[in-house]
Amino acid sequence: xxxxxxxxxxxxxxxxxxxxxxxxxxxxxxxxxxxxxxxxxxxxxxxxxxxxxxxxxxxxxxxxxxxxxxxxxxxxxxxxxxxxxxxxxxxxxxxxxxxxxxxxxxxxxxxxxxxxxxxxxxxxxxxxxxxxxxxxxxxxxxxxxxxxxxxxxxxxxxxxxxxxxxxxxxxxxxxxxxxxxxxxxxxxxxxxxxxxxxxxxxxxxxxxxxxxxxxxxxxxxxxxxxxxxxxxxxxx
Amino acid sequence: xxxxxxxxxxxxxxxxxxxxxxxxxxxxxxxxxxxxxxxxxxxxxxxxxxxxxxxxxxxxxxxxxxxxxxxxxxxxxxxxxxxxxxxxxxxxxxxxxxxxxxxxxxxxxxxxxxxxxxxxxxxxxxxxxxxxxxxxxxxxxxxxxxxxxxxxxxxxxxxxxxxxxxxxxxxxxxxxxxxxxxxxxxxxxxxxxxxxxxxxxxxxxxxxxxxxxxxxxxxxxxx
Numbered sequence: 001x002x003x004x005x006x007x008x009x010x011x012x013x014x015x016x017x018x019x020x021x022x023x024x025x026x027x028x029x030x031x032x033x034x035x036x037x038x039x040x041x042x043x044x045x046x047x048x049x050x051x052x053x054x055x056x057x058x059x060x061x062x063x064x065x066x067x068x069x070x071x072x073x074x075x076x077x078x079x080x081x082x083x084x085x086x087x088x089x090x091x092x093x094x095x096x097x098x099x100x101x102x103x104x105x106x107x108x109x110x111x112x113x114x115x116x117x118x119x120x121x122x123x124x125x126x127x128x129x130x131x132x133x134x135x136x137x138x139x140x141x142x143x144x145x146x147x148x149x150x151x152x153x154x155x156x157x158x159x160x161x162x163x164x165x166x167x168x169x170x171x172x173x174x175x176x177x178x179x180x181x182x183x184x185x186x187x188x189x190x191x192x193x194x195x196x197x198x199x200x201x202x203x204x205x206x207x208x209x210x211x212x213x214x215x216x217x218x219x220x221x222x223x224x225x226x227x228x229x230x231x232x233x234x235x236x
Numbered sequence: 237x238x239x240x241x242x243x244x245x246x247x248x249x250x251x252x253x254x255x256x257x258x259x260x261x262x263x264x265x266x267x268x269x270x271x272x273x274x275x276x277x278x279x280x281x282x283x284x285x286x287x288x289x290x291x292x293x294x295x296x297x298x299x300x301x302x303x304x305x306x307x308x309x310x311x312x313x314x315x316x317x318x319x320x321x322x323x324x325x326x327x328x329x330x331x332x333x334x335x336x337x338x339x340x341x342x343x344x345x346x347x348x349x350x351x352x353x354x355x356x357x358x359x360x361x362x363x364x365x366x367x368x369x370x371x372x373x374x375x376x377x378x379x380x381x382x383x384x385x386x387x388x389x390x391x392x393x394x395x396x397x398x399x400x401x402x403x404x405x406x407x408x409x410x411x412x413x414x415x416x417x418x419x420x421x422x423x424x425x426x427x428x429x430x431x432x433x434x435x436x437x438x439x440x441x442x443x444x445x446x447x448x449x450x451x452x453x454x455x456x457x458x459x
């Protein structure tokens with residue numbers, strides 16, 4: 001594996017980190033794209049999931065959406081959007097494709113969290129004369145929060161990974177380092193880019209992991225790791 | 237100069253019968269490549285995941301490292317995964333197959349472990365009482381009872397593999413992904429849409445196929 005030495009040489013060359021095509025610039029693009037898409041998809045998915053969960057409607061939709069999301073290749077959606085009139089508007093195809101792919105984990109986890117709130121607690125809150133709105137904000141959402149946040153975590157990590165694909169359709173982000181490496185037939189650059197992307201994704205996962213462990217108890221939920229089960233398609 | 241033909245290929249329509257008629261062989265080749273990549277990678281994943289799960293169950297200390305490692309692999313973005321394997325396998329189908337197999341490990345190991353953990357104690361007691369040795373107990377009692385949970389993982393892993401195969405296009409081995417990639421560069425709408433739809437069809441077909449297989453393997457669950 002003399003490649004490893006070449007990869008290290010690529011990574012330790014300052015010129016590769018600076019400038020328009022440098023790592024730092026690409027990293028900034030990647031981060032902005034990820035955060036922007038995460039905010040947009042949360043704004044769309046969470047109100048819908050909370051409303052549906054509160055009303056107890058649309059359960060089949062929430063469950064099936066996750067399965068559909070897995071079956072549709074992100075790359076295909078990206079290219080399809082690129083060939084529509086949207087494709088003439090820079091980053092919009094990438095943005096929309098990424099938001100679409102962050103919706104399933106957010107919707108599914110938030111919905112399951114809302115439905116998982118102890119029925120007797122809901123009954124008690126109603127008995128105390130709480131209105132629908134009070135019930136949602138004071139009882140259901142706080143109790144569903146661990147699962148909601150699990151959905152956010154899965155979506156965030158998925159977005160970091162998927163934002164890499166923006167490079168395939170000429171967008172920015174860290175994926176560009178990899179695709180540029182392929183175009184230059186430079187294996188060290190391809191591998192170096194891959195290492196950077198992988199490290200970023202793992203860091204994102206680690207940040208959420210740390211936040212979950214260090215967060216206040218009511219955010220973490222009752223049982224540690226209980227929220228990890230939903231959304232990854234684990235068998236119960 | 238004759239006038240250009242006015243058919244859906246010339247108009248670059250999204251849905252085009254002529255495309256299906258004239259490019260049938262290209263599509264069929266891509267579908268076969270896609271099926272080959274997906275099936276081989278999932279089988280390879282299964283061949284690695286099953287021993288890993290058995291080891292993790294036999295020696296408790298191995299559970300953490302096994303789950304940790306497979307989760308880390310699962311977190312690596314697909315484009316990066318295929319790129320990281322480049323020095324090892326070059327621009328080959330093997331690279332895509334190994335990458336996809338590594339992805340399937342998390343789901344498979346977790347679900348096989350969950351399935352084995354869910355085997356009722358009574359069933360194991362009964363097997364021991366009937367004089368089953370450890371190996372026979374594993375093969376005849378525990379693994380069959382773990383099938384439903386393991387199948388859930390296998391179905392998700394397979395559907396994900398079908399979708400992820402398209403990314404293999406960056407090394408020229410992406411099945412239908414190759415057509416999408418080529419269609420992107422030439423703005424060939426019919427090719428991109430047809431290949432994308434076929435991807436989803438293959439994924440759904442595999443899902444139903446595995447559901448059927450699960451019912452066949454677990455006759456005792458049919459009422």
